[in-house]
Every structure is written in structure tokens, then in C-alpha cells.
Amino acid sequence: DQQVKQNSPSLSVQEGRISILNCDYTNSMFDYFLWYKKYPAEGPTFLISISSIKDKNEDGRFTVFLNKSAKHLSLHIVPSQPGDSAVYFCAAYSSYKLIFGSGTRLLVRP
């Protein structure tokens, strides 16, 4: 039973363009969401988060949008850079436990 779903296993965008990574969740009790980035042979690193009381959070080139009615969140990266190429995991907190999606591999082409 996947409570956090990332339906796109991969995404390829041109450098300078916008990258949009999507995430859906099933549990309406989730109240805090995070995005992690993972490079090969490294552990995931925290990127950005959003509380369920907000619908948008911005940090530099990264913006996370939350649509509670649709149980959907998205990560926007503008402009995309080759160094952004990595696997991005969406995660949600439930009872202090992080539940991860399966990840989306982003490739930013120079």
C-alpha cells in the first residue's frame, strides 16, 4: 500500500528550463511534506519542506506547491542546472515517521 506515490520514474529537461516533479499521497492525515535529493553513492539530502497549512514554499530556485484537496504536491526547479541531475524523493510525515515515494530521476541536459 503506497501512501506516497511518484508516478514518473524519470524526467529529462533542458538546462535553463523548468523542472516539475510530481507527488501524490493518499493519507489526508499527513501534515508535513519534504523533498530529498539523492546523488549516486550518497545518502538523500534534505531539499525543501512544506507544512499542510501552507500551499507554497520557496527557497531560491526551488518551490514546492501543495494542493491538499487533490492530495498532490509538486517541486519546481527554475532554472534547471546540470548539477540538479539526481533522484528526487517526495516524503510525508506520519506519526513522526517519514514515508517516502519511489523517487523520480531527473536529468538536466546541458
Place this chain on the structure above:
Amino acid sequence: EAGVAQSPRYKIIEKRQSVAFWCNPISGHATLYWYQQILGQGPKLLIQFQNNGVVDDSQLPKDRFSAERLKGVDSTLKIQPAKLEDSAVYLCASSLNLAGPLQETQYFGPGTRLLVL
């Protein structure tokens, strides 16, 4: 600030053998987590410690997996005996504290890649 340290980085064993992984969290972090990440999936929490006490081990296969965190700092995760389906990356993470409504950022180590043949 030093990050989360894990060893070994890679391990290859045969099924039914035993294996142990070690984790040293970020200094001062009270909460320690072990995750299992199978290829193509996201990390799945196995066990969560607050200092040296277990907070959640509901997804730990206790017939073969065990973990301890002596003195509330370092932790070891053991698999005995290993099965083919245990092939995965085992990630250790730590966070400052587990309290209140503010969810703490978890900092991950590089992981141990286990291959069971």
C-alpha cells in the same frame, strides 16, 4: 560539522550468512533511524531510536533483523541469517530530537550497499 558515518560501504555475502552494519550519527543527535532502500523504491523505515530506546520497530523483520544503540550514540544493525531479498542499501539517518509538532530534518549517511548471493 561531520555528517552521519556508516561502514562498511559495500558488503557481499551468501544467503544464510550474517552481516552487521555500523552507524555513527551526527554529534548531539538524539534520534537515529535505520532505513532499507530496495532498488527502484524509496527508503523504508526499519527502526527508530530515541537516545538508546526504541521508538518504532514495527517494520523490522524481527525473526532475522536486530538493532541496538548502546549508550545512545553509535548503532549497529544485524541480519542473521540473510536472504536474497535483503539485497538493498541500508541507510542510517539522525535528527536532533523527536519531540513536539515540529518534524525534525533527518540527515542521512551514505549507506551500506548489501548484495546477498
